[in-house]
Amino acid sequence: MSAATHVLEIDGLTLRLPRTARPVLDGVDLTVGASEIVALVGESGSGKSMTLRTALGLLPRQAAVGGSVRVAGEDVLTMTPARLRDLRAGTVSMIFQDPRAAINPLRRLGDFLTESARINGGAGGERAAVRARHLLAAVGLTDRVLSQYPHELSGGMLQRIMIASALMNDPGLLLCDEPTTALDVTTQAEIVALLADLRNTFGTGMLFVTHDLGLAAAISDRVFVMYAGRIVEHGPAGSLFGAPRHPYTAALLDSTPRLEAPSERLAAIPGQPPDLRAPLSGCPFAARCAYAIERCRAERPEPENGVACHRAGELVLATVREGDRPRA
């Protein structure tokens, strides 16, 4: 895919916070194409949300940032505040884990939907109302919800409202931060199917952050695996889940519960991810990796053909659930 068709292009992104011994994000490269769904997966604290938020220019105070984050070709990290406001109002939208926390409980949902379009996109009231009705139909809701309040709707319906609201200004990029984690399993599947559908209808590129590999396999075209602020492996969902090349990806797959066998014993990844207060040398996963050799502890592996592992060329990774991976 050529650079011109990327709605998001993150290049060598580093982010360092005060009183830490290593960068929170350490040379992240990631792209999302138009109409493409890209999943960013990894354990808690690996830097997924932080990466996602940089696309909106949302950085922690006192963060020292390097590299570039281009949205529709423009670098977010060097934008003026006014341009950044425009970007957030049109080009990029975001949906969160808990829709109830993001919607004012005292306003009717119709006002919630049309307000952001009128303020941000400058669309007149009537145009915003037409767009809202169109999007409600696209997310599978009726006009009836326009006069309802948030407490009258289920979590799944509210997440549909959030998605409709995020699409009001026709963004090229939709950032999804664990958007189904708070929902029951059936509703999760419905929302995932809906998002997949919408990218076809509206041509929206999506960056989907999740720690659920089954979900990533179900929704994404490509997957990026993050560990300790670095991308350790990326590739098309089918090949990455079918034949992982990084020991961390294989370990994550082994620790993913399956819908059809939720009580099966899972292989937990031994140890803990590295603490931000401890400096890192060599491969960040070496301390927990069953395949680590001396070189892994001494020398940082640079990404090559989509995988950052000194032993990628020689390892054929067996997993406890060989042949039974999440379906892409």
Ligand SMILES: Nc1ncnc2c1ncn2[C@@H]1O[C@H](COP(=O)(O)OP(=O)(O)OP(=O)(O)O)[C@@H](O)[C@H]1O
């Ligand atoms: N504003 C902040 N100030 C200081 N440290 C932060 C801040 N935000 C995040 N961190 C730290 O940065 C690291 C990455 O956090 P991030 O939220 O991106 O991880 P994540 O992979 O999204 O995890 P989760 O799945 O739990 O959301 C964590 O160690 C976190 O504690």
